[in-house]
Amino acid sequence: MNPPPVRQARSALSLWGERAIELLIRLCGISAVIFVFSIFLFVFLEGAPLIPDLNWIPVIFSPEWYPTSRSNVRYGVGAMIIGTLSVTGLAMLFAVPFGLGAAVFVSEFCGGKLKETLKVAIEMLAAIPSIVWGFIGLSVMNHLIQTWLPAPVGLNLFNAALLLALMSVPIIVSIGEDALKAVPDSYREAALALGATRWQTVYRVLLPAARNGLLAAVLLGVGRAIGETMAVLMATGHAVNIPTSLFDPIRTLTATIAAELGETAVGSPHYRMLFLIGLMLFSITFVVNLLADLAVRGVRRQ
Amino acid sequence: MNPPTFTATPHVLRKLRRERVAALALSGMVLAMVLPLFAILAYLFVKGAPLINWAFLVTNPTDGMRAGGIWSALVGTVYLVVIALLVAAPIGVLCAVYLNEYARESWLTRLINLAVVNLAGVPSIVHALFGLGAFVLFAGLGRSILAASLTLAIMTLPVIIASTKEALNAVPVSFREACWNVGASRWQTIWRVVLPNSISGILTGVILQVSRTAGETAPIMFTGAVFFKKVADGALFPYALTDQCMALSMHLYTVTTQVNNAPEALPYAIAVVLLGAVLLVNATAIIVRSYLRSRKKW
Amino acid sequence: MVSPAPKIAVENLRLSYGHKEVLHGIAFTVAPREILGVIGPAQSGKTSLLRCINRTVEFTPGAVMTGTVRVDGEDVMRVPDVYALRRKIGMVAPLPVGLPLTIYDNVAFAPRCAGVTDPAELDARVERCLRQAALWEEVKDRLDTLGTKLSGGQQQRLTIARALSHDPEILCLDEFSIAIDPVTTMRIEDVLKELRAHVTILLVTNLTQQARRLADRTMFLWNGNIVEIGPTEEVFSDHPKDRRTFEYVNGIFG
Numbered sequence: 001m002n003p004p005p006v007r008q009a010r011s012a013l014s015l016w017g018e019r020a021i022e023l024l025i026r027l028c029g030i031s032a033v034i035f036v037f038s039i040f041l042f043v044f045l046e047g048a049p050l051i052p053d054l055n056w057i058p059v060i061f062s063p064e065w066y067p068t069s070r071s072n073v074r075y076g077v078g079a080m081i082i083g084t085l086s087v088t089g090l091a092m093l094f095a096v097p098f099g100l101g102a103a104v105f106v107s108e109f110c111g112g113k114l115k116e117t118l119k120v121a122i123e124m125l126a127a128i129p130s131i132v133w134g135f136i137g138l139s140v141m142n143h144l145i146q147t148w149l150p151a152p153v154g155l156n157l158f159n160a161a162l163l164l165a166l167m168s169v170p171i172i173v174s175i176g177e178d179a180l181k182a183v184p185d186s187y188r189e190a191a192l193a194l195g196a197t198r199w200q201t202v203y204r205v206l207l208p209a210a211r212n213g214l215l216a217a218v219l220l221g222v223g224r225a226i227g228e229t230m231a232v233l234m235a236t237g238h239a240v241n242i243p244t245s246l247f248d249p250i251r252t253l254t255a256t257i258a259a260e261l262g263e264t265a266v267g268s269p270h271y272r273m274l275f276l277i278g279l280m281l282f283s284i285t286f287v288v289n290l291l292a293d294l295a296v297r298g299v300r301r302q
Numbered sequence: 303m304n305p306p307t308f309t310a311t312p313h314v315l316r317k318l319r320r321e322r323v324a325a326l327a328l329s330g331m332v333l334a335m336v337l338p339l340f341a342i343l344a345y346l347f348v349k350g351a352p353l354i355n356w357a358f359l360v361t362n363p364t365d366g367m368r369a370g371g372i373w374s375a376l377v378g379t380v381y382l383v384v385i386a387l388l389v390a391a392p393i394g395v396l397c398a399v400y401l402n403e404y405a406r407e408s409w410l411t412r413l414i415n416l417a418v419v420n421l422a423g424v425p426s427i428v429h430a431l432f433g434l435g436a437f438v439l440f441a442g443l444g445r446s447i448l449a450a451s452l453t454l455a456i457m458t459l460p461v462i463i464a465s466t467k468e469a470l471n472a473v474p475v476s477f478r479e480a481c482w483n484v485g486a487s488r489w490q491t492i493w494r495v496v497l498p499n500s501i502s503g504i505l506t507g508v509i510l511q512v513s514r515t516a517g518e519t520a521p522i523m524f525t526g527a528v529f530f531k532k533v534a535d536g537a538l539f540p541y542a543l544t545d546q547c548m549a550l551s552m553h554l555y556t557v558t559t560q561v562n563n564a565p566e567a568l569p570y571a572i573a574v575v576l577l578g579a580v581l582l583v584n585a586t587a588i589i590v591r592s593y594l595r596s597r598k599k600w
Numbered sequence: 601m602v603s604p605a606p607k608i609a610v611e612n613l614r615l616s617y618g619h620k621e622v623l624h625g626i627a628f629t630v631a632p633r634e635i636l637g638v639i640g641p642a643q644s645g646k647t648s649l650l651r652c653i654n655r656t657v658e659f660t661p662g663a664v665m666t667g668t669v670r671v672d673g674e675d676v677m678r679v680p681d682v683y684a685l686r687r688k689i690g691m692v693a694p695l696p697v698g699l700p701l702t703i704y705d706n707v708a709f710a711p712r713c714a715g716v717t718d719p720a721e722l723d724a725r726v727e728r729c730l731r732q733a734a735l736w737e738e739v740k741d742r743l744d745t746l747g748t749k750l751s752g753g754q755q756q757r758l759t760i761a762r763a764l765s766h767d768p769e770i771l772c773l774d775e776f777s778i779a780i781d782p783v784t785t786m787r788i789e790d791v792l793k794e795l796r797a798h799v800t801i802l803l804v805t806n807l808t809q810q811a812r813r814l815a816d817r818t819m820f821l822w823n824g825n826i827v828e829i830g831p832t833e834e835v836f837s838d839h840p841k842d843r844r845t846f847e848y849v850n851g852i853f854g
Contacts, residue, residue, distance in 0.1 A: 014715065018487055018489050018490075021489050022404070022488070022489060024396065025396050025399055025400045025404060026400060026404070028392075028393050028394075028396035028397040028399075028400060029396070029397050029400030029401060029404070029405065029414055030410070030414060031393055031397055031459075032397055032414055032417040032418045032421055032459065032460065032463065033413055033414055033417040035417070035421060035456050035459065036417040036420055036421050036424075037417075038432070038436060039421075039424060039428065039429070039432045039456075042431075042432050042435035042436045042440065043428060043431050043432055043435060045435065046431070046434075046435045097331070098331050098334065098335055101327070101328050101331035101332075102328070102331055102332045102335060104328055105325075105328035105329055105331065105332050106332070109325050109328055109329070110329075118332060118336070120588060121336050121339075122336075123584065123588065124581060124584060125335070125336075125339055127510075127513050127514070127517075127580050127581060127584045128517075128577065128580070129514075129516070129517020129518065129519070129551055129576060129577075129580060130426075130517065130518075130519065130520075131517060131519045131551045131554050131555055131576070132517065132554070132573050132576060132577055134555075134558075135554060135558055135569060135573050136342055136346070136573075138558060138559075139558075139569070139570070140342055140345060140346075166335070166339070169335055197317055197318065197320070197321040198321060198324075198325075199320055199321045199324035199325070200317065200320075200321075202324075220423070223423045224423075226425070227423065227424070227425025227426065227427070227428070228425070228426075229425065229426050229427040229519075229520040230426075230519045230520055230551075230555065234555070234558065234559065254425055254427045254520075257427045257430075257431065258427055258430075258520055258523065261430070261431075261434070261523075261524050262523065262524060266439065274431070275431055275435070278427065278428045278431040281425050281427070281428055282424060282425075282428050285420075285423045285424060285425055285428075286420055286423070288423065289419055289420050289422070289423035290416070290419075290420070292419075292423075293416060293419045406661050407661050407662070476693070476695070476697045477697060477699055477700065478659075479656065479659070479693065479697070480693065480697040480699055480759070480762070481699070481709070481713075482656045482659060482686065483654065483656060483686065483690075483691035483693070483763070484686065484687065484690075484691075484709060484710035484713070484762060484763065484765070484766055485683040485684065485685075485686035485687035485710060485713060485714065485766060486683070486709070486710070486713040487683055487713070490713045494701075494709065494712075494713070495699055495700070495701070498700075499700050
């Protein structure tokens with residue numbers, strides 16, 4: 001009474017097609033590994049020939065960056081490392097409390113329409129391109145700082161730090177909010193049932209419970225700030241200088257590459273040195289992201 | 303007379319006061335971020351708006367970029383973004399399919415996940431170095447649209463992977479089990495059930511990447527974008543893939559830092575166009591997402 | 601009497617998820633066109649057993665299966681085409697799963713995956729399966745609405761129709777009545793009685809009385825071990841071989 005079973009109807013062709021697709025998917029799967037590895041490899045290979053010629057102690061600690069000097073070429077990136085660290089540190093001083101505070105507010109203190117609106121606003125904040133931030137720093141923020149703060153004429157560390165803070169806040173908010181969302185509602189209910197206010201719940205229950213996720217949020221924010229290029233290129237003043245005050249101009253590792261790569265001859269020592277700086281940046285952000293990933297994994301294990 | 307049912311002790315009053323202070327302080331923090339932002343954006347718009355009109359969009363820069371419009375940069379950005387996403391979207395989606403549907407708990411899976419996380423964290427200027435070393439020099443593409451787009455593609459890849467994974471994850475496991483039970487293979491399950499039901503999430507993720515890619519400057523500076531390139535006004539396909547091109551983000555950088563005595567409103571106008579395009583695309587993605595969420599199929 | 605070759609033969613089947621063993625070396629056979637009822641408390645390995653038979657257990661990370669399960673004498677771990685094996689077995693899960701496709705596509709899904717493209721054949725198949733699952737009359741005018749929009753009971757019948765759509769020789773039902781009302785349950789039980797003419801049925805159920813009504817033989821599974829397997833009348837009699845069976849069937853424990 002039944003029509004013939006459908007079991008063997010698939011053609012060999014479609015089975016082979018399926019194998020081919022699975023192979024393609026596997027290939028795409030490992031492509032991420034290939035790309036990360038080849039980024040390292042290519043940056044390393046372009047920079048490597050210079051390595052034997054460098055004396056590492058002065059390169060890392062000296063502030064003397066004279067890559068085009070005729071008589072005495074010096075590649076000291078000390079000032080840029082300090083520049084990068086100071087601008088990132090200062091940015092985090094603003095971004096971490098504000099970002100985590102906003103994450104807590106969005107996640108715990110508001111709901112419904114307000115929450116959706118704020119999330120969209122923060123998404124918009126994240127969408128502003130870094131070049132536009134740089135332009136804002138150069139044209140708007142600089143003007144404000146000159147007018148309202150006792151700063152000497154010119155771009156400075158403070159300006160760039162504000163920009164970086166605004167740029168890394170969206171990451172901190174969204175990852176931080178995810179971390180808070182991951183805390184089971186039963187924790188909240190238990191705390192509220194015991195008569196805790198929302199703030200006590202946040203302070204005593206949620207922040208400790210979401211610790212790792214919040215740490216990851218901060219680390220990813222740091223990674224973003226260290227790697228940022230165009231905004232700091234336009235808004236730091238771009239002077240190789242160890243800053244002594246908030247309003248000193250500085251220069252970062254990223255900005256140096258962006259500013260000078262276009263003017264170097266392919267294969268020249270200066271060109272290779274810029275790739276080595278890139279290698280440094282790659283390593284720094286690699287470690288920061290690794291730490292963030294470990295922190296997130298800690299969350300999942302709980 | 304009944305005793306009052308509840309009396310606030312000083313401790314409770316303090317507690318409630320703290321709650322109010324905390325809520326106020328936190329909302330203040332949010333406002334402190336959001337309000338200046340809107341003020342700045344409004345300022346940019348007010349300064350830039352007078353210059354923006356149709357002719358500004360469809361004519362080319364003239365007089366050493368001090369006059370004319372931005373057509374060649376606008377169309378260059380479209381070229382870069384479209385090609386970058388045409389490359390990145392399929393690879394990224396398939397990579398996410400692998401991670402979410404095929405991969406088992408193994409060292410390889412851990413390695414891939416780690417690579418995705420780190421790829422997302424690589425600074426844009428390092429991508430630029432890679433693009434220069436790998437595509438421009440090693441692959442011999444030269445400074446070209448192709449080289450710049452490929453650099454951008456690799457940059458957007460991890461975010462596409464992450465958003466696609468999330469979209470795939472939202473499809474319940476029970477659907478997959480039902481398919482396997484009736485003898486569907488993994489790929490049939492993915493193609494006929496999982497992908498159709500996550501396509502909205504995947505698309506939203508890709509659209510959001512359009513805006514991010516359009517704003518990037520560093521990765522294209524040394525791989526294919528140039529300060530100036532002459533094309534015909536309003537020409538729709540003025541570039542070949544092997545050409546260098548102008549791009550909006552690069553154009554803003556050039557006009558701001560390299561061109562002397564450009565009209566004051568010009569960089570503002572470019573910034574507004576770039577920002578407007580980016581926010582428009584983003585808003586589209588957000589609207590699409592909320593629309594699709596509202597008509598979920600289960 | 602010469603007993604026919606068993607449809608399903610399970611030997612020394614062990615299954616563990618990670619370090620936890622859930623089936624401790626069980627063995628039984630199912631004859632062709634027999635209804636075998638499987639009863640037992642929750643967590644006793646009933647669902648895992650079904651997943652071993654159609655080998656979907658391999659989709660669970662960390663699952664390790666040893667021993668053999670033979671369907672028509674073929675070791676399921678060694679079949680050349682596992683998809684054909686799964687199409688030989690219809691599987692109905694405890695909770696109804698309407699795929700987010702139209703009702704028609706839900707039922708046509710399996711044949712299409714198997715390579716059937718002829719529209720006339722698909723139409724006929726869809727109608728026959730929906731009729732068999734006692735759903736045709738209710739949905740025949742809206743075959744293009746989403747399967748997920750049906751009620752729970754209708755979805756479960758849709759699931760059964762889908763499980764029949766690839767002409768299975770074996771039908772595995774896993775607590776199919778958990779999510780549906782008693783009337784629908786009775787209608788599906790009637791369907792099963794008709795199907796027994798040409799299909800072997802493995803009926804996992806939490807309702808012992810359902811096994812009593814339908815099964816030729818009944819197996820009592822407890823904590824990953826078979827306590828007792830035998831003719832249904834015997835298992836449900838006052839003197840089954842094992843006292844625990846009596847206690848379970850009569851609701852004294854479990």
